[in-house]
Amino acid sequence: MCFSIMSMESGTTPVPLTLRVRRACDHQDMPFQLRYIGVPEGTGNNNSRPTIVRSSIDIGTSASIIEFLTELGCRVDFEYMARGYMFRKGRMKITVSKIFKLTNGKPQDTVEPISQSYLVELSVLAPSGQDAIAEDMRNFAEQLRPLVVLEKVDIKRMPMSLP
Template sequence: MSSENQPTAAMDSLLQALQVNIIPNQEYLLQGSILDTQVQRLLHRLKGLCDNVETAPEQFFDYEVCFSLRAPMNEQTLQMQQAPPPLLLRVRRSNDPADSHMPFQLRYIGNPELGDAKRPTLVRASFDISCSPSIIDFLTEMGCRMEFEYTVKGYLFRKGRMKITVSKIFKAMNMNQEPLSQSYLVELSVLAPSGSDAVAEDMRVFAEKLKPLVILEKIDYKRLATVPYD
């Protein structure tokens, strides 16, 4: 195949994959938190429930920054007197020197689907792309604005296609690693193609096994306080 035809062939393959619904483009998510004093009990339980129980859980130490890109105002939005919400993009890289060769990760997370209120998990669009370290400069040149940054340190467990992270969030670029709270964030997630609602029930069953140490639930972000975008 000639080099001229390769981009066309790659695009055709991508479109075909989207049509047959095999690309994981949705994240099913449950979240909770646990106090520092109880986190070791949770880690012990996860070791017994998750895969590869004979080995220690995978650890991570990452830096993440969130960028926003605001859509230009047009006549319609001016008449509505309400600006559309900004596009949010997240860039994450490892702070571990042993992972210095690993690519940066660019992530887009969509708004949660309204869907069925009885659905046991939150569902939102999610796309992850590996990229070079120049991605931060590229987003800045595109007009993106940095909203916030932080470092996160924690443990990663897997149970089948489910991913469970137990992580502590710290202020970014703080040599003393000052934590933002006295608790750990616990997330149970699955990346799957659209319409894979059966995974939500599997996640609900697994979350039940972690009670009463941690209550994993779908968070209603509309009820959280927000800062107006200026």
């Protein structure tokens, strides 16, 4: 689930703050995960970097996190389900998943695929300023090029809700 709330920074125009809540549907006893993903660094010259660099914070929470965020004034922007596989290559995490939209509420039985394609995501958790990892990611992405089209996603052009 993707939640948003308007944030006021030192008297400027309101900026939406986005928080994501996720959980494993097949392991109900696992904790929920709350994630904040920051804005891309260096957005003016984003094409010169091999990857998008953003700060992120992950927190393990209880199931009451949804109620807590709602009480804070957050609203649900969209909700989706991802089914797929995760692989590791060193510090890199590669996920290959199909994205589904929920059709009639919450049950897992009522999902339909958004597309026939799979989403391939390559990510690394790294301290700020480590650009060598970005080159490793680009080299790995080049190896996948015959099978998949990998590209950086322009966050500003993404729709705020899933179809």
